[in-house]
Amino acid sequence: MYKMCKRFSITFLAIFLAVILAGFLFLDNxxxxxxxxxxxxxxxxxxxxxxxxxxxxxxxxxxxLTDSSMENNDVLSVHLRxxxxxxxxxxxxxxxxxxxxxxxxxYKTIVLVFQxxxxxxxxxxxxCQWVQQGGGCMLFCTPEPTAVYRYLAPYMGVxxxxxxxxxxxxxxxxxxxMIGGTDFNFHWGDPMAVAMNVQLNDNxxxxxxxxxxxxxxxxxxxxxxxxxxxxxxxxxxxxxxRGLTCAAYSMLEETCIYPVxxxxxxxxxxxxxxxxMGDGTYIRRDYNRDISSFYSNVWWPDMLTLCxxxxxxxxxxxxxxxxxxxxxxxxxxxxxxxxxxxGYMLLDNGGEIxxxxxxxxxxxxxxxDFKDExxxxxxxxxxxxxxxxxxAFDYLDTxxxxxxxxxxxxxxxxxxxxxxxxxxxxxxxxxxxASLYLEGEIEYSQEFEIAEDGVIEFPRVISGAxxxxxxxWDALNTLNLYYVNSHFMHPDDVLDEDRGAADGWEVLFGxxxxxxxxxxxxxxxxxxxxxSDAGRATARYDILSxxxxxxxxxxxxxxxxxxxxxxxxxxxxxxxxxGVTGGTLEHIxxxxxxxxxxxxxxxxELEGE
Numbered sequence: 001m002y003k004m005c006k007r008f009s010i011t012f013l014a015i016f017l018a019v020i021l022a023g024f025l026f027l028d029n030x031x032x033x034x035x036x037x038x039x040x041x042x043x044x045x046x047x048x049x050x051x052x053x054x055x056x057x058x059x060x061x062x063x064x065l066t067d068s069s070m071e072n073n074d075v076l077s078v079h080l081r082x083x084x085x086x087x088x089x090x091x092x093x094x095x096x097x098x099x100x101x102x103x104x105x106x107y108k109t110i111v112l113v114f115q116x117x118x119x120x121x122x123x124x125x126x127x128c129q130w131v132q133q134g135g136g137c138m139l140f141c142t143p144e145p146t147a148v149y150r151y152l153a154p155y156m157g158v159x160x161x162x163x164x165x166x167x168x169x170x171x172x173x174x175x176x177x178m179i180g181g182t183d184f185n186f187h188w189g190d191p192m193a194v195a196m197n198v199q200l201n202d203n204x205x206x207x208x209x210x211x212x213x214x215x216x217x218x219x220x221x222x223x224x225x226x227x228x229x230x231x232x233x234x235x236x237x238x239x240x241x242r243g244l245t246c247a248a249y250s251m252l253e254e255t256c257i258y259p260v261x262x263x264x265x266x267x268x269x270x271x272x273x274x275x276x277m278g279d280g281t282y283i284r285r286d287y288n289r290d291i292s293s294f295y296s297n298v299w300w301p302d303m304l305t306l307c308x309x310x311x312x313x314x315x316x317x318x319x320x321x322x323x324x325x326x327x328x329x330x331x332x333x334x335x336x337x338x339x340x341x342x343g344y345m346l347l348d349n350g351g352e353i354x355x356x357x358x359x360x361x362x363x364x365x366x367x368x369d370f371k372d373e374x375x376x377x378x379x380x381x382x383x384x385x386x387x388x389x390x391x392a393f394d395y396l397d398t399x400x401x402x403x404x405x406x407x408x409x410x411x412x413x414x415x416x417x418x419x420x421x422x423x424x425x426x427x428x429x430x431x432x433x434a435s436l437y438l439e440g441e442i443e444y445s446q447e448f449e450i451a452e453d454g455v456i457e458f459p460r461v462i463s464g465a466x467x468x469x470x471x472x473w474d475a476l477n478t479l480n481l482y483y484v485n486s487h488f489m490h491p492d493d494v495l496d497e498d499r500g501a502a503d504g505w506e507v508l509f510g511x512x513x514x515x516x517x518x519x520x521x522x523x524x525x526x527x528x529x530x531x532s533d534a535g536r537a538t539a540r541y542d543i544l545s546x547x548x549x550x551x552x553x554x555x556x557x558x559x560x561x562x563x564x565x566x567x568x569x570x571x572x573x574x575x576x577x578x579g580v581t582g583g584t585l586e587h588i589x590x591x592x593x594x595x596x597x598x599x600x601x602x603x604x605e606l607e608g609e
Contacts, residue, residue, distance in 0.1 A: 034344040036402040041536035058090035063107040067114035079237035087258035104130040117148040132225030136252025156229045157204030157222025167191035170211035177207035180522025243477030254574040260483035261541045262567040263534040267488035272342040273319040278495025315531035317356035317409045326377045330388045352530040354407030358388035363419030406431040407531035415444035432535030437461045456535035461486045465508035466500045555604040562600035579605035
């Protein structure tokens, strides 16, 4: 009897455990459902007019004076033109080495893009009078100590100095210059700029200085009668410094208004995907787990906390397989549990899933030169590439039928010209390409714009979780010109020493949290968008042009290309806004305000004198 009871107890226990396990499996499968969030923005009609066509009609209120005989004239001029076009500032460019200087009274702002101020000649006297009567003039590059410089220096806020120069190894930003830039230090170590040694008058306000003991002013403004001088005592004119240039130019007017995108997007490349490849040494060291367990129980829960705290909406980029195959058969991924688990949770937390590729081989065909940068295979024909991509799209659609894969991220941000054309012709469901903002050796670099073929370009600006000062500098500049955060990382960053694996995930995640906290403290009203919505926001920005009319107590804006909404940045240097009709206004910090236009005509009421 005892043996029978014992056997019954063992059998009962086994059945009980099986039922419990089945229950857990059932609940787990029930939890594999997801709720797809609706898009925040709609696609624009195909008939929308490209911004460039409208920009040509923008009133020319700025005079750019350049000197083609100067060695770096092209670099400086192109940089300024790109910034002004993004700000929708109409300009006339005059090469003073070849042309006569026009009448200053025809313009609201003037930018001097040359070092030898003697080229102004007697026009320097007229320039001073024009500024004193209310004009805004910016000297964009460190001047030479010429006779005209010595004449202009007191008006520009210079008390003494200007006959010697120092090499600059770093810059400190001061309060009021850039959104999120107060006390920002950018120290590059090796000398990268030369600045004039000067001391300033009391009427000058310093916004950036060298980070050594000399504290050389690198950017300042000076009141001059009713007008303003802004002086850039440095030589920065790179894509990564467009936000700095925008901030400097925006000080020339009492109220400067320019369009922005207003989007914060976080991309997760290779996610979902098979278990990432790499060395799990540091994961084993810190967590005593294998790679798969670490992602499920540590990495992904940590990433989700950022969704909960800040409202981030991740855009995952699917990879079906990690094979290097670019020819032959492209088999279906059979291990769907991992894809379902991570993909469903990503979608359920407001995200979306786009296309990265069947595998991690870029869309580059036979003959493409990788320049020894990476070890990838090319695709022998469009037919094989199409076969692989269609398998990946079908797999993605099967797993997540409610998700529309409208975003494409090139593997390793590499996309050949032929691959770009191929993508548009064969996969029209791709509405947005998200590669890189800054140029690389072979990477596909972009602007924030609608391309000529109608595909929206929404580049990623920073990456990973090391997030050193160079990354943060890039992020700061993009935030100030476009009001955009665009970041991406890979799950396998924690497996690669070059991406910080030896520091450990705790340190890397701390870096990421620190950056995210800075972002949402600096830009508390920036919109959390998926990649596709960020593209739609970019399209609205790109087709917008502004016609502005000023009176003593108001500014009127007519927004050409307005569809359903527009976002603009307003910097108030000497005026206060007391009301807005046709939109709403939110204070960001310092002199910056975010304007949400809900009509194509906006009236901004200013405080009376």
